[in-house]
Each structure stands twice: as structure tokens, then as C-alpha cells.
Amino acid sequence: MTKKVGLIGWPVEHSLSPQMHNAAFKALGFDGEYVLLPTTNDQLKDRIEQIRADEWLGANVTITHKAAMLTWLNEIDRAAQSVGAVNTIVKQRDRLMGYNTDVIGFQQALIETGIEVKDQPCAVLGAGGAAQAVVYALKQLGAQVSVYARDVTKAQSLEAKPWCEIDRINSATVLIVNATPIGMWPAVDASPWPNGVPFPTNALAFDLIYNPGRTRFMAQAEQAGARSINGLAMLLYQGAAAFELWTGCTAPLAVMRAALSNPTEQ
Ligand code: NAP
Numbered sequence: 001m002t003k004k005v006g007l008i009g010w011p012v013e014h015s016l017s018p019q020m021h022n023a024a025f026k027a028l029g030f031d032g033e034y035v036l037l038p039t040t041n042d043q044l045k046d047r048i049e050q051i052r053a054d055e056w057l058g059a060n061v062t063i064t065h066k067a068a069m070l071t072w073l074n075e076i077d078r079a080a081q082s083v084g085a086v087n088t089i090v091k092q093r094d095r096l097m098g099y100n101t102d103v104i105g106f107q108q109a110l111i112e113t114g115i116e117v118k119d120q121p122c123a124v125l126g127a128g129g130a131a132q133a134v135v136y137a138l139k140q141l142g143a144q145v146s147v148y149a150r151d152v153t154k155a156q157s158l159e160a161k162p163w164c165e166i167d168r169i170n171s172a173t174v175l176i177v178n179a180t181p182i183g184m185w186p187a188v189d190a191s192p193w194p195n196g197v198p199f200p201t202n203a204l205a206f207d208l209i210y211n212p213g214r215t216r217f218m219a220q221a222e223q224a225g226a227r228s229i230n231g232l233a234m235l236l237y238q239g240a241a242a243f244e245l246w247t248g249c250t251a252p253l254a255v256m257r258a259a260l261s262n263p264t265e266q
Helices: 017-028 041-050 078-083 102-113 129-140 163-168 216-223 232-247 253-261
Strands: 003-009 032-038 056-061 088-092 095-099 121-125 144-149 175-178 204-207 227-229
Touching: 003 017, 017 032, 017 232, 017 253, 056 232, 078 095, 078 102, 078 129, 088 232, 102 129, 102 204, 102 227, 102 232, 121 129, 129 144, 129 175, 144 163, 204 216, 216 227, 232 253
Parallel strands: 003 032, 003 056, 121 144, 121 175, 175 204, 204 227
Antiparallel strands: 056 088, 088 095
């Protein structure tokens, strides 16, 4: 029986996860398939029941269901509990376990950039599931983190500042993370960074978005002379960690990276 893994979210059509994971299954000769599972809030309960069936190894979870997963699964890993969001579901016998591989994915992508965040001011734009993982990851690395959210009452646990205060971000900030979907395909002309506000030159702009590969947020940073990175490396590392949880096999990182660089070739 072909084992299945899926991506639960809405929307999911932009995702490169199927290419990445299907290339990994193929490279290892593992009889598995990664599929898209577009799921609205109303469909979430039925979707969870669906992946309890024998052929499923688990799932990834994306917009906007990561926090809701805490209430739907049988057990939540300690890190995912602290983050308050689940991005990976693993089926162990008839139990569904929740993990958060965004934390390790973000940390590994950040380490690759060579940036040092310990005791440094960092800013996170957005306060959803991915932002919670990024804040947790940054705090583990000893960063001083400020979060900006359009609804601060919803983001109280992150002690978020109002969105309109983005233009007051400290010019010594070393890292600014876009953890919102603003600028994601197809709305590629949008950016969370306000027009006319100078981007801190010494900050790395880290956009969690990977489609498009160069977002308007990244372009704004580069125009100010700052460095930028998109979400592909984070996608790779969070995916590799999830793959290992589902299959028990070492993730073929080079194959997965190549699948992300040449998605149409898979
Ligand atoms: P989410 O849980 O829905 O959270 C989105 C956040 O963005 C919320 O705080 C939301 O505010 C805020 N937001 C949305 N539109 C906004 C706007 N116009 N102005 C201000 N704030 C706005 O989504 P998520 O799962 O955290 O994902 C966020 C982004 O990260 C997505 O683009 C996703 O694809 C990307 N991501 C990438 C990776 C990777 O591996 N590269 C991993 C995870 C996520 P409200 O709560 O007020 O709506």
C-alpha cells in the first residue's frame, strides 16, 4: 500500500512541499506520496479523521490551522506546546502526534546565513503560527525579539506591538522576519514593510515566503543595501525534519534541495 502524507491548509496550491517530499520518496525507493489537502476551517474535523486511515503516515499543517491543531490531536510534543502551533502530524498506530519542525527549520536556515542574533535586537512581523515558531527559535538562540501584529489583543502571549509601530523599528536591528503571507503569490506587489520608511541597512530581511523567490519585502531591503533571504531554506529544513519523523529514514537533503531549485523537473 502506498503510504501517504498531505498538506492541510488553505490555500495550499502555492506549496513546493509535494515536489520536495515526492523527490525524497523516489530517491529512497520508499513507496510514498505527498499530496495537497486543501482544507477550510469547517472541513478540519473531517480531514483529521481522514488521516487516521491506514495508508496515512501523517501530514503537514499550514495557514491557518497550526494553532487549532493543539485541540485536535492525541498528543503534542513539548516544543510544539511551547510554540502554541503544530506544523507536522505524525501517526503512531492510531494516535496522532503534533510536532513543530518550523523551529528547527528556521534555526538551520538562519545559521546558514552566518548571522549572529545572540543579545541582538530582532523583529518579527506577524503573530500567527509561523511567527510563534520563529519567536521561540530566536529566543532559544538568545535574541531580543520584538513582534508586530495588526491585532495585538490576539497576540498577547507574544507581547506584540501595534503594526503601525513598524516604522519605529530600532535601526540597530539585525534581523527582520516577514512571518505574514503579505507578498505571497499571487499578491506579489504587496509588502509588510511600509512605503517610504528606510529599511535598516544592517538588518537581514528574512521572508518566510518562498513563492515568489524574491518578494517585494526582500527587494525593499536590498534597495536599502541590506541582505535578504527567502523561505526556501527553512522549507527544506523543516521538511527534512518532518520527513524523518514520518519515515524513520534519514532525509536525502541534496535531493530535496535540488527539487526545490528545479520544481518543474520533478
Ligand atoms: P497564519 O497562522 O495565518 O498567520 C499569519 C499572520 O499574518 C497572522 O498574524 C495575521 O494576522 C498576519 N497577517 C495576515 N495578513 C496581514 C495583513 N494584511 N497585515 C498584517 N498582518 C497580517 O500563517 P502562518 O502559518 O504563520 O504563515 C505565515 C507565512 O509564513 C505564510 O506566507 C507561509 O507560507 C509562510 N511560512 C513559510 C514557511 C517556510 O518553511 N518557509 C513555514 C511556515 C510558514 P491576523 O491574525 O490578524 O490575521
